Amino acid sequence: MSTPQPKATAPIEMPESFAIQTEGLGKVYGKGANRVEAVKGIDLVVRSGDLTVIMGPSGSGKTTLLTLLGLVDQPTTGRLVLGGRDIYAGTPPDLAHIRNTEIGFVFQTPNLIPFLTAKENVLLPLSFAGVRGKPAEDRVQKLLDYLEIAERRAQHYPNQLSGGEQQRVAVARALANNPRIILADEPTASLDTDRALAVVRLLRRVSQTNGAAVLLVTHDHRLLGEVDEVIEMEDGRIASRRVVGQDGLARSQARSAQPESDG
Amino acid sequence: MNLAFRDIRYHGFKFFSSTLGVSLLIMVVVTIGGIIRGVILDSSTLIESTGAELWVVQKNGAHPGVGTYGPFVEISRLPESIYHAISVIPGVAEAGPIVTAWEHVPQIMRPTPLMKFMYLNALLNTQTMVKPGWMAVPRVRFIVVGYEPGRIGGPPVIVAGRGIEASHYEIVADVKTGFHVGQRVRLGNFDYTVVGLTRHMVGFTADPVIYMSLRDAQNYLFQTQPDLLRSEQAVARQHAAQLAATSPRLIPAVVAHDEARLANTLYINAIAVKLRPGANVQAIAAHIRRWEHLAVYTDAQAVNMQLMGSNRLILFQLALFRDILVLIAGLVIGIIIYSFTLDKVHEIAILKLLGARGGVVYRMILQEALFMGIVSALVGSALELLSEPYYPRRVVATSGDIVQMLVAMSVVAAVASILAVRRAMRIDPRSVLSTR
Numbered sequence: 001m002s003t004p005q006p007k008a009t010a011p012i013e014m015p016e017s018f019a020i021q022t023e024g025l026g027k028v029y030g031k032g033a034n035r036v037e038a039v040k041g042i043d044l045v046v047r048s049g050d051l052t053v054i055m056g057p058s059g060s061g062k063t064t065l066l067t068l069l070g071l072v073d074q075p076t077t078g079r080l081v082l083g084g085r086d087i088y089a090g091t092p093p094d095l096a097h098i099r100n101t102e103i104g105f106v107f108q109t110p111n112l113i114p115f116l117t118a119k120e121n122v123l124l125p126l127s128f129a130g131v132r133g134k135p136a137e138d139r140v141q142k143l144l145d146y147l148e149i150a151e152r153r154a155q156h157y158p159n160q161l162s163g164g165e166q167q168r169v170a171v172a173r174a175l176a177n178n179p180r181i182i183l184a185d186e187p188t189a190s191l192d193t194d195r196a197l198a199v200v201r202l203l204r205r206v207s208q209t210n211g212a213a214v215l216l217v218t219h220d221h222r223l224l225g226e227v228d229e230v231i232e233m234e235d236g237r238i239a240s241r242r243v244v245g246q247d248g249l250a251r252s253q254a255r256s257a258q259p260e261s262d263g
Numbered sequence: 264m265n266l267a268f269r270d271i272r273y274h275g276f277k278f279f280s281s282t283l284g285v286s287l288l289i290m291v292v293v294t295i296g297g298i299i300r301g302v303i304l305d306s307s308t309l310i311e312s313t314g315a316e317l318w319v320v321q322k323n324g325a326h327p328g329v330g331t332y333g334p335f336v337e338i339s340r341l342p343e344s345i346y347h348a349i350s351v352i353p354g355v356a357e358a359g360p361i362v363t364a365w366e367h368v369p370q371i372m373r374p375t376p377l378m379k380f381m382y383l384n385a386l387l388n389t390q391t392m393v394k395p396g397w398m399a400v401p402r403v404r405f406i407v408v409g410y411e412p413g414r415i416g417g418p419p420v421i422v423a424g425r426g427i428e429a430s431h432y433e434i435v436a437d438v439k440t441g442f443h444v445g446q447r448v449r450l451g452n453f454d455y456t457v458v459g460l461t462r463h464m465v466g467f468t469a470d471p472v473i474y475m476s477l478r479d480a481q482n483y484l485f486q487t488q489p490d491l492l493r494s495e496q497a498v499a500r501q502h503a504a505q506l507a508a509t510s511p512r513l514i515p516a517v518v519a520h521d522e523a524r525l526a527n528t529l530y531i532n533a534i535a536v537k538l539r540p541g542a543n544v545q546a547i548a549a550h551i552r553r554w555e556h557l558a559v560y561t562d563a564q565a566v567n568m569q570l571m572g573s574n575r576l577i578l579f580q581l582a583l584f585r586d587i588l589v590l591i592a593g594l595v596i597g598i599i600i601y602s603f604t605l606d607k608v609h610e611i612a613i614l615k616l617l618g619a620r621g622g623v624v625y626r627m628i629l630q631e632a633l634f635m636g637i638v639s640a641l642v643g644s645a646l647e648l649l650s651e652p653y654y655p656r657r658v659v660a661t662s663g664d665i666v667q668m669l670v671a672m673s674v675v676a677a678v679a680s681i682l683a684v685r686r687a688m689r690i691d692p693r694s695v696l697s698t699r
Contacts, residue, residue, distance in 0.1 A: 072693050113614070115269050128618050
């Protein structure tokens with residue numbers, strides 16, 4: 001079976017508060033008997049400044065959705081709008097550039113480049129974006145100050161930093177180009193409760209301060225009190241969406257995800 | 264941000280220890296090339312240093328109609344007087360008689376512990392390479408070259424002392440003989456004084472040369488050994504006594520003939536011929552060939568005969584070995600660079616996820632590979648140059664060899680890194696995401 005191409009559409013109007021929007025986003029792996037529909041027709045809007053959690057059992061499509069939103073993988077169907085631009089419509093996009101400037105990644109393990117110092121790790125996305133010299137240095141310094149990484153520690157290699165420091169450097173790196181959206185994949189999976197909450201509060205602070213949308217994939221229910229919205233996924237679809245407050249109480253009723261008419 | 268530099272800085276020990284390993288491999292490759300060039304130079308030095316354009320040798324011998332491969336490869340013997348006739352051929356500037364042979368003097372040359380180990384496999388005590396007792400042959404072998412002082416064929420350069428000035432009992436030796444100026448050396452029945460030293464004058468076997476006057480060389484090489492002379496003289500007397508009864512009038516003539524035969528040393532092995540500027544080499548060679556018993560070769564032919572007649576198989580063997588080594592070195596370097604790159608696939612995946620373009624990754628790997636290749640070629644070549652004086656035979660690596668290695672290593676490094684990056688770039692950035 002041939003893989004269907006994403007439909008090409010004209011640029012769409014999107015409210016300024018929308019960081020990313022998908023329409024009918026789907027992803028199919030394999031062919032014939034091995035065909036797996038990992039993500040099915042996802043309609044989703046993530047607003048700037050929101051911290052949204054994606055939860056669900058293993059194999060529910062959380063990470064596939066994250067790879068599609070992070071432009072790491074190309075959708076089989078549907079449309080993905082980032083910054084008012086339909087990514088896969090028209091001429092092939094410069095995905096590396098968009099990933100570099102519009103998206104920040106935070107992983108379960110910090111995934112810092114081992115042969116670069118903490119400071120150089122933060123400098124790396126700026127370097128890819130062509131930001132060099134004093135502007136880049138100033139930006140890195142600002143981020144290190146913001147994330148409370150001492151100048152002396154910034155000169156150390158990742159293996160010389162504590163786990164918490166490494167995770168803060170990873171967040172600083174994700175913020176380097178002031179991205180529109182931050183995708184965090186299980187960043188608290190191997191942390192105890194205090195440290196897990198510290199990481200999520202940091203992401204919360206980032207989303208509120210920088211206005212970036214943070215999309216967090218996790219299994220960790222300890223974090224729900226810190227987030228704005230919870231998306232439950234099941235069998236490749238959004239099973240439910242809940243808008244929750246920072247006090248952990250549901251602010252609105254659970255809503256069916258399909259059809260979704262967000263905004 | 265130069266990622267290659269930062270990676271090398273961080274993985275300094277791993278990178279530079281690998282580079283050192285590659286350097287040693289390159290050193291071996293360059294050394295084999297240097298050994299080949301050394302053998303070629305050794306084979307041509309003695310001929311080329313005379314400055315002769317033509318070499319006249321004995322015809323017939325083992326090659327009727329062609330001429331012997333003399334004087335340095337096989338036996339060639341001519342009457343000395345011929346060189347006078349060749350001297351007066353129009354276009355000939357100078358003709359010098361040459362006498363040459365391999366000789367030995369008893370002198371202990373201690374093998375180094377490394378030589379002992381290599382030849383005897385001493386550690387395992389298996390004595391696989393040489394027969395027991397090889398060290399009890401304490402002789403220095405050298406090549407005697409006799410020439411007419413003042414004529415062509417003598418030492419081209421004197422590095423200590425002076426040239427031969429007296430007609431007898433003076434020698435000029437190559438520094439490799441280990442002799443020093445003023446030393447007295449017993450050769451045959453006479454003592455000779457080393458009056459000067461020369462350098463790089465060796466035969467194709469790499470044995471050093473000793474120069475002496477033509478007369479001394481003829482006496483040394485062709486004079487009948489005294490015990491044999493007495494025996495031959497006794498036979499001649501018996502012969503004469505037998506004639507007394509039958510043909511007494513022939514006795515003086517027979518005795519004179521035998522004495523002349525036993526005393527005659529006026530032989531030479533070759534004649535080196537230097538031509539006047541603008542002289543026609545082929546015409547003069549054709550002129551000399553009209554003597555039925557003479558063969559003549561140009562200096563290039565003489566060098567090639569020397570090379571192919573003596574060291575042909577060892578040269579081919581070394582060249583083949585060098586080719587194999589080059590292939591192995593290329594493979595090893597390629598594999599090192601390839602595995603270095605594949606060690607970084609996770610980092611490459613992160614870089615791709617962070618938005619690095621393919622060129623950034625290619626540049627990082629290519630820069631590291633080129634750095635390793637170039638540094639290895641330079642260090643390997645430097646090590647080879649430093650080790651050259653310690654080999655028993657001449658080893659000569661040239662700047663051309665080094666440039667060749669630089670180019671070869673750059674190409675191997677570039678190809679290996681491109682192949683490795685193509686493989687590494689297939690890494691799916693999703694592999695960085697934990698939950699897949």
